[in-house]
Amino acid sequence: MRGQYFISLKKLCSSGVFGETYVKTGHSVTLNSGLSVMMDNDLIQWECEYGLIAEINVTADRFSVYDDVPDGRFRDRLKLDDQTGSLTITNITFEHAVYYRVYNNTMSKRFWLIVYDEISVKEGDSVTLNSGLTEIGYDRIRWEFEDRLIADIYEWENRFSVYDYVLDGRDRLKLDNQTGSLTITNISTERAGRYELVIYRRSRMRKTFFLNAVNEEISVKKGDSVTLNSDLTEIMNGVTIKWRFGDEITLLALINKWDDGFSVFDDALDERFRDRLKLDDQTGSLTITNISTEHAGRYLLHLGPKHLNLNQSLKAFSVSVSDSVHCCGSTEAVIRLVLSALVGVATVILLVYDIRSRRAEQDQTQIHTSGACS
Secondary structure, three states, rough: OOOOOOOOOOOOOOEEEEEEEEEEEOOOOOOOOOOOOOOOEEEEEEEEOOOOEEEEEOOEEEEEEOOOOOOOOOOOOOOOOOOOOOOEOOOOOOOHEEEEEOOOOOOEEEEEEEEEEEEEOOOOOEEEEOOOOOOOOOOEEEEEOEEEEEEEEEEHHOOOEOHHHHOOOOEEEEEOOOOEEEOOOOOOHHHHEEEEEEEOOOOEEEEEEEEOOEEEEEEEEOOOOOOOOOOOOOOOOEEEEEEEEEEEEEEEEEEEOOOOEEEEEEHHHHOOOOOEEOOOOOOOOOOOOOOOHHEEEEEEEEEEEEOOOOEEEEEEEEEEEEEOOOHHHHHHHHHHHHHHHHHHHHHHHHHEEEEEHHHHHHHHHHHHHHHOOO
């Protein structure tokens, strides 16, 4: 089966922004301070757009998390590393999709945390992306598909607008005017990808959905190689190909036909892909060699860019790795064959024994009969 995904990492131009971090709902994420060790006079603070959420005072030997602000959305979810000052957020929800900043007297880093949910739908079916609201109130709501506006709600102006021509078809979008949830009908590969909901209140909340039209599942034996096919025969000029892996959507390989750049990043994720990635410069297909269980997971292919007059290719591969393929099955077959042979031999022995017994009985009967006649 084939899958459709689009991952777009925006280039943040704000001063001090470290980068975007993707995390799936329900998972955990660690925001690294970049410190290998804390100095004796360090005062390290973590804040988000809601205010201060964690603080380390090395001089006072005090490690504090303020997970009761705001609204308790961080309660029992924050963990501080007492060696590096890095911050871990557990059991992520959409409410945690905001910017974060860590700073002391010598450094400052910002993170934009993007929380996403993954939805798989068969082609031709419909799906509803839930806003999570019970009523809209005075919120302003925007729905975007691949950074293009597809629906907009201004409740105070009583305006509910859908722009389904963006999805190359009429009557594909239905907007719930009570909750702001969005329904996409007759799903196709062209309508799969990244949908984002932005809710404007006192602060902005963003929800990201990756809509997957179909999946391709591949099973491979440990130690073997597997090729994830792009289905291209050649790469057109101006096309960019990106291969990503896992829930963190880590970039593994990149082809940019603008500058003839071909790159693999096999040092990513603790170098688990070191010397294992091969990129076909003609088709963009990706091969993973000497595969192991730590390479199992979801691989995403994005073919762009979207300003070209061509359909985007968005594929997802689910790769599972087994220690061996049906090794027990072959052993089981041998055992069954041996047992079958033993049963067959036993059956023949019993049959021969039965025949001999019957003949012996017949012989005894004939002897007795002969003696009686004489």
